[in-house]
Amino acid sequence: MSAPRIVPLALLAGVLLAGCASQTTKPEQYSGFLSDYSQLQPATSASGAPVLRWVAADFDPSRYRSVMVEKPQFYPKPQPSAQVSEATLQQIADYLQQALQRELQGRMVVVDQPDQDTLVLRSAISAVDVSPEGLKAYEVIPIALLAAAATTASGARDMDSEIYVELEALDARTSKAVARVVRKGHGLALENSNTQLTLNDLKPALDTWALDARNFKP
Template identity: 30%
Template sequence: MSPLSLGFDAKRSLLCLVAAAAVVMAGCASTSSPAPQKNSGFLTETYYDKLASVQAPEDQVVYRFIAPGFDKSAYHHAIITPVTVFPKPQPTEQISMEMMLTLQGKLTRLIEDAMASAIPITNTSAPGVLRVEMAITGISISNEDLAPYEYLPFALVAAGVNSAAGGRDQEVKLFLETKLTDSVSGDVLAVGVREISGEDLENVKEKLQAQHLNQGLEDAGKDMARAIKEMFQ
């Protein structure tokens, strides 16, 4: 996997977007911008700092880190933990809890299929078994012509803070974070952060549906399967 032309500023912008959306998902929305954060907190600070950009589908941005001591020959099965939302989400006018649950189900099946293409799946922790955990750590909806650092978290948009936007299209971004650990020791083997673009919403009143992200999820599934196969080749 060769690096993309994305430097520190690009990584910082992505992590800041994840953090801003995560703050709102935790129910901290207000009429002012969320307090600055470097990341969502799903991964530890050490691993956010080690993330590096990798090749990804055109509509996505991916950062990944694989532990230097990772020995693929030491692992023969994987446990897939159902996808969660981190931090705990609060439904809004545009983002329903039903939609979030649908997304969690889709993503769980996606990572199961991607992992199973390279290594058998099990439900039991044991030596030689790794654990895969993925979380939705942010959803951003913004005017499509805004710069990345101007994205507004979805709850602020839904509340009408961006009233000047009128009927302009709203760009959808989904943020995912993943970690692979040893199921016995808990040692971190690999981590990743992924930004997925969805279909634009017509305006701030249109509700986000899981199908708005179908193409992005399909592309992500193929990319994950490719990356996992590379890890275990």
């Protein structure tokens, strides 16, 4: 069995306390993409998933005629690996934008350029984690895109796939944020540590996020 990678004590402690069963992003896993995390509160999405979110007191979705969905960023810069390729990362970003546009067009006009009555949706994929299923103390590096280094002696343990996103809705007229959401999604289990992650493994999570965006209520 190969020796485990060494991680900072504070990081390891945070992982142990959080456990892999956590359904929401922990503060130590915030990427810094959003300008303010201080007002995030636990909430439930339209599909019933736990999320962290903040909504401006005066936010009224009905006042916006159109929505512009910016292409999701990777924040910080992605670090492709043998299990998570650069091509897959780009496919994930493209698909998330397309899924959001597909669902939101059922609620308002989707535009490429904002006007006075446009809601601008910007987002960042802050992490993709692939780690052994059921392993409680796996390695997670906050604010990084990676395939976790944790392994088992046999190498045959199923691998959980998870993806983290941070979203912000802006009023195009004022450029002020009206809503922020931080959430975590679960993809399909991979067969083992040699199985490469594909877009299809994460599509269920991305589709759910897009549907929740369409059905979002303050």
